[in-house]
Amino acid sequence: xxxxxxxxxxxxxxxxxxxxxxxxxxxxxxxxxxxxxxxxxxxxxxxxxxxxxxxxxxxxxxxxxxxxxxxxxxxxxxxxxxxxxxxxxxxxxxxxxxxxxxxxxxxxxxxxxxxxxxxxxxxxxxxxxxxxxxxxxxxxxxxxxxxxxxxxxxxxxxxxxxxxxxxxxxxxxxxxxxxxxxxxxxxxxxxxxxxxxxxxxxxxxxxxxxx
Numbered sequence: 001x002x003x004x005x006x007x008x009x010x011x012x013x014x015x016x017x018x019x020x021x022x023x024x025x026x027x028x029x030x031x032x033x034x035x036x037x038x039x040x041x042x043x044x045x046x047x048x049x050x051x052x053x054x055x056x057x058x059x060x061x062x063x064x065x066x067x068x069x070x071x072x073x074x075x076x077x078x079x080x081x082x083x084x085x086x087x088x089x090x091x092x093x094x095x096x097x098x099x100x101x102x103x104x105x106x107x108x109x110x111x112x113x114x115x116x117x118x119x120x121x122x123x124x125x126x127x128x129x130x131x132x133x134x135x136x137x138x139x140x141x142x143x144x145x146x147x148x149x150x151x152x153x154x155x156x157x158x159x160x161x162x163x164x165x166x167x168x169x170x171x172x173x174x175x176x177x178x179x180x181x182x183x184x185x186x187x188x189x190x191x192x193x194x195x196x197x198x199x200x201x202x203x204x205x206x207x208x209x210x211x
Contacts, residue, residue, distance in 0.1 A: 013209065018067040028052055032061050033068055037206030066198055070205035074132040076109060078102040081129070082141040082162075082170040083148055085117055088177075090196055097177070097200065098125045101170040103141060106211045108173060108204040109133055113197040122151035177203060 014030045028049060036045045042058035049056050080103035088097045096117040100109040110129045114121050122145075129135055140159035142148050152159035177200060191199075 013205075014068055014070065016068070018069075024049075024054055024056065025052075028054060029064055032056075033065050033070075034206065034209075036061060036065060037070075037202055038210060065202055066195065068202065069198070071201040072108050072110065072132075072204045072208055076102060076107070076133040078109065078133065078135065078138050079104060080141055081109065081135060081138050083126075083129075084143055084170045084174070085122075085145055085148065086174050086178075088113065088196065090191060090193055095193060095196070096121075097174075098122070099170060099173060100125075100129050101173055103169050106169045106172070107208045111197075111200050111204055113193060113200060115193070117145075117147055119147045119150045119154070122147040123154055126151050126155050126157060173207065176207065 014033055016026055016029060032045050032049060035048060036042060040048075042061055045061050046056050046058055049061075082101045082103045083099070085096050085098050088095045093115075096114045098112045098114065098121075100111075101107065102109055110125070110132055112125050112128065126140075135157070138158070140148075140152050140157050141162045142152060142159050143161070143163055149159065149161070
């Protein structure tokens with residue numbers, strides 16, 4: 001069960017600047033977004049709305065999440081950053097999910113969904129991390145991904161190979177993302193890459209509020 005303070009704190013960080021002519025109370029919209037991102041299904045989320053006397057379609061809640069444009073907070077200063085990549089299935093196509101996690105706090109720092117993987121894409125991902133956070137003194141923890149190792153070398157980042165230990169944080173993140181996809185498998189159904197990318201950033205926001 002979520003602690004009341006942590007739940008209300010994360011709800012207060014959800015901005016609803018996208019709302020136009022929306023009859024749903026703002027608190028209920030924020031609560032619905034938070035409950036869905038915390039693991040409740042869309043069907044059960046709309047049932048919570050019904051408890052408050054508000055009937056909304058599952059697609060409406062999905063649109064709230066998409067339009068809220070949630071993402072991890074910038075400006076972090078991590079000592080160790082675990083970076084990895086994993087395959088995500090979008091309909092019949094495979095995409096690569098890149099993710100960076102603060103190894104001490106388990107917070108997600110940045111994610112990116114790409115149609116392929118290579119050193120250039122990995123280097124761009126590391127650049128994006130540096131634009132959002134102060135990683136000038138950070139040590140990047142890299143698994144066996146050759147493209148990430150090459151990108152760290154080219155970018156002059158301090159890195160080391162680590163398969164377990166502090167890298168367990170990013171493995172937990174990947175497991176949660178895969179658990180939350182359709183049918184609790186590693187597959188998004190009937191979703192565009194842009195929608196999946198937005199959803200993963202929103203999940204990253206919720207993850208950081210609740211860890």
